[in-house]
Amino acid sequence: xxxxxxxPVYRHGATLRHVVDQLVPCNLPIIIVDDGNDEENKAFIAQxxxxxxxxxxxxxxxxxxxxxxxxxxxxxxHEQNITHVLQIDADGQHDTSRCSFFLEQSAxxxxxxxxxxxxxxxxxxxxxxxxxxxxxxxxxxxxWNPDIKDSMCGFRVYPVEQLYHIICKAxxxxxxxxxxxxxxxxxxxxxxxxFYPVKVVYPKNGTSNFHVVKDNIRLSWMFTRLCCGMLLRxxxxxxxxxxxxxxx
Numbered sequence: 001x002x003x004x005x006x007x008p009v010y011r012h013g014a015t016l017r018h019v020v021d022q023l024v025p026c027n028l029p030i031i032i033v034d035d036g037n038d039e040e041n042k043a044f045i046a047q048x049x050x051x052x053x054x055x056x057x058x059x060x061x062x063x064x065x066x067x068x069x070x071x072x073x074x075x076x077x078h079e080q081n082i083t084h085v086l087q088i089d090a091d092g093q094h095d096t097s098r099c100s101f102f103l104e105q106s107a108x109x110x111x112x113x114x115x116x117x118x119x120x121x122x123x124x125x126x127x128x129x130x131x132x133x134x135x136x137x138x139x140x141x142x143x144w145n146p147d148i149k150d151s152m153c154g155f156r157v158y159p160v161e162q163l164y165h166i167i168c169k170a171x172x173x174x175x176x177x178x179x180x181x182x183x184x185x186x187x188x189x190x191x192x193x194x195f196y197p198v199k200v201v202y203p204k205n206g207t208s209n210f211h212v213v214k215d216n217i218r219l220s221w222m223f224t225r226l227c228c229g230m231l232l233r234x235x236x237x238x239x240x241x242x243x244x245x246x247x248x
Contacts, residue, residue: 001110003103003157004028004082008069010035012090013044019088020048020055022096026103029082030055032090033073036063066154067178071167078164084110086157094155095199102196106157109194113162113186116155116198135219139180142226143187144237149195151180162191175214177222184226188233190240 005023009016009032016032023030034045034057049055058076060069070087077085084106088094098116106114118132132152139151156179166172166185173181187193230237 001084001107002080002082003084003086003106004077004080005030005099006033006070006073006077006085006087006158007031007090008033008035008066008073008087009041009045009090010037010063010066010069011041012092013037013041015092016044016090017048019090019092019096020052023088023099024052024054026099028054028103029080031073031076031085032057033069034059035065035069036060065173065175065178067172067174067176067181070178071172074158074160074163074167077160083160084157085160087154089154093200093202098155098196098198102155102157102198105194105196106159109192111159112192112194113159113183114157115150115183115193115195116153117150117195118153118200119197121199121201131216135180138223139184142223142230143184144230144233144241145187145193147195148183148187148193151183152176153198153200154179155198155200159191162186162189173218173222175218177218180219181222181226188229188237 005028007016007019007030020030030052032045032049032055034042037045045057049057058072060072074085086099086102088096094116102114102116136148136151140146140148163182166182170185172178183193
């Protein structure tokens with residue numbers, strides 16, 4: 001097992017250093033993906049990479065969305081024979097003290113996707129929380145998996161090989177819907193999903209890359225595509241569900 005961190009960065013260069021400093025004690029490679037940032041944010045990224053030897057940067061020529069950024073990082077990890085990456089956002093929302101626990105769980109269950117589910121404080125906007133609950137319910141339906149606790153949290157340990165094969169073969173959403181779609185597709189592949197809590201905060205004056213209209217349209221289109229995929233897989237998914245019920 002060879003573990004690493006993966007941090008997609010777009011417009012969060014100013015908060016990147018704080019996140020990286022929290023990860024350094026783990027002494028693991030840190031793959032930073034520059035998702036077509038402006039010069040100011042590129043300068044922040046370059047400074048972090050220069051001063052922190054564990055860091056490396058993958059640069060996308062233009063902003064392509066979180067899905068493309070994570071995919072580029074997974075490809076880079078695959079090329080370096082890294083087996084598992086802990087994806088964490090660059091904006092400082094996630095409780096980095098949970099990293100060691102999540103990496104330990106991945107070491108104990110190397111075949112699994114280790115997923116964070118958010119424990120929000122009072123800083124979370126109510127519309128974001130309600131929208132998340134709606135999305136989680138639809139995810140359970142299209143994945144044929146009622147045990148999914150959260151589909152959108154960007155704090156996860158991915159098994160690189162399984163994710164790499166899906167990235168190479170499937171047409172995936174390039175933006176915010178990626179987290180949900182890749183979880184569903186891994187569930188379809190019968191990859192075990194393990195969920196553990198992670199505290200999530202929404203910093204005051206934080207920069208959000210979520211576009212209410214565009215990203216909700218993309219989410220709707222993604223769920224439409226996944227519904228079609230689910231229908232094609234109903235016999236297999238039904239068989240698996242029945243098998244698990246008999247084994248319980």
